[in-house]
Amino acid sequence: MNHIVKKFFLLSFLLSCNSIVAQADYKTEIAHLLEYVKTTECKYIRNGTFHSGPEAVSHIKKKYDYFKNDISSAEDFIRLSATKSTMSGSKYYIKCAGSLKVESGQWLLEELDRYRKKEIK
Template identity: 35%
Template sequence: MISRKKAMFVRALAIMAFFVAAGSLHALSEQQKIDLLYQEIRTTRAIFIRNGIEYDSEKAVSHLKRKHDYAGDRIKTARQFIKYLATESSMTGVAYKIKFPDGRVVESGPYLLQVLQRIESQHKGK
């Protein structure tokens, strides 16, 4: 027969295991983070500048998805996605830029890293 103390300990372990498992169920996968980056790009109403040519956000997402499909499983994390696919042209090495409706222009890499940090902090512990 199990002592009452051991039973309480086992119950406490089970409860802790439940909360650990529940927390991991709500953590975002790397693909979900990338999908949220795509969503952010779509909703910014910004112009994306690639090799000096301006593209709307839908075309920017389409281009990044093609690059991601081509890269396949070599891209495992959202940070790799930003660094290797969404920062600069793989053909020319020219940095991608984002022009916001207010006229502000930024390089896409640092901007998307900030967005990713916000996404991760919003979903931390959920």
């Protein structure tokens, strides 16, 4: 019985460690995405108005703070904080010089994919 209890506590400990690492990972990814938006030369289009990176990240951070309890991944962060207006339902877009505008969610998911691939190497 004592052996089973020890295994149970060890398994519980390992699972909690895995959860802590996963939480740190997604928060690091979110921090990267916020910095990516802040430093971009592209324009963030929200409700038909163009915004600079720093303006966009200020708005996204407010939404992130509001939805923080519902976010458990970088994908949740993108979906809830950086893709559409909660008031109007209008999608956000990104317009970079020399290219067509794209949905902000697509733009951020592509950057998240690049970041993850870089982190694996």
